[in-house]
Amino acid sequence: MCATNSFLRSLGVEIYGSGHRRWPDDVKARAVAETLEPGATVNAIAERYDIRPNQLSAWRRLAKQGQLVLPPAELGEPVFAPLVICDPTETPELSDAKPQQVIRIVKGTTRIELSSDTSAGQIAAIVRTLEAPAC
Structure with a gap:
């Protein structure tokens, strides 16, 4: 019990x-993040934190x-979010306005x-080309 208390106080x-x-x-948050590691169980992590x-x-x-x-996951390589592409259902009418977003x-x-x-089709084609293996 004393070792557990020392560990917890150090945190x-x-x-x-x-x-x-x-x-x-x-x-x-650290304890929760540990439960998300491959092979970890809630019971084992709970026991570790008493x-x-x-x-x-x-x-x-x-x-x-x-x-x-x-806390952010410690990874050796960059992680990217998935790209979701869809055409807007409605396009607002803009009078002589230039697109402000890029x-x-x-x-x-x-x-x-x-x-x-x-x-969306053009964007998807570009993304597929970027994901294709280099020759």
Whole structure:
């Protein structure tokens, strides 16, 4: 128990004489992030932090609801979000207005800028070309 308390205190958890603990949000987020690692289980992580699995599950719910911000995953390579392409259902009528927005596609050292009125089909073709293996 003493080793567990030392570990928790090193993380910044306040432990009172009554046994009550005050968990900083960053420690909660760290514990939740550990449950998302491949092969990790809520029970194993809960045991490591000396809490009940249902408490850790409650923190996971907070994270899913956006009330607990998880630390960024440590990855050796860049991660990209998926690109979702769709044509707008309605195009507002603009009188003599130039497009103010620019669509940027960046992959490695390649940077492509397109006007905001570029069709979804053209954007998809560009993305497929960028994803194609180099010859």
